[in-house]
Amino acid sequence: MPASVGSEPLTLVLYSSQVPAGFPSPADDHLEGRLDVYELLVRRPAATFFCKAVGESMVDAGIKDGDLLVVDRSIQPQAGDVVVATMDGGLTVKLLRQNGLRWELAPANPGFPSMPIDPEEGIQVWGVVTYAITPLCPR
DSSP states (O other): OOOEETTEEOEEEEESSOOOSSSOOOOOOOEEEEEEHHHHHOSOGGGEEEEEOOSSTTGGGTOOTTOEEEEETTSOOOTTOEEEEEETTEEEEEEEEEETTEEEEEOSSTTSOOEEOOGGGTOEEEEEEEEEEOOOOOO
C-alpha cells in the first residue's frame, strides 16, 4: 500500500544523471521518471516503523542525533546489522555484534560501552534499520 497524500502516491522527480560529490559537472536535464519515496524506503509496510535517533553513540556508523530511522521488524537480524532494541522500557539503536557465544549491542562511538543482550533483563532486538535519513538543511 503506497503512502499517499489524499489518494495519490507521493512521487517526486528522479533525474537520470548521477550527482558527483567531487568536482562539479554540467547538469543533465534528463528525467529518469518519478520516484515513490515510500516505495523506496518501505519494503514491508506491515513490519516497518520510523523513529528518531537521539544522541551520539552511532556517529561512526553515519547515524547522527535527529536522524530519521526506517526499521523493518521482519528482517532476521545478523551480526553487523544496525538494529533497534528494547531496553529499560525504551528503544535504543546499536550495532548487533557476536562476542564468542554472547550477543551484544555495540555503539559506533568508542566513548560508549557495549551492552550484552539478556532477554531476562528485557533487552530484545526489535528490528533492523534499513535507512537513516539525515537532515542537512535546518530550515
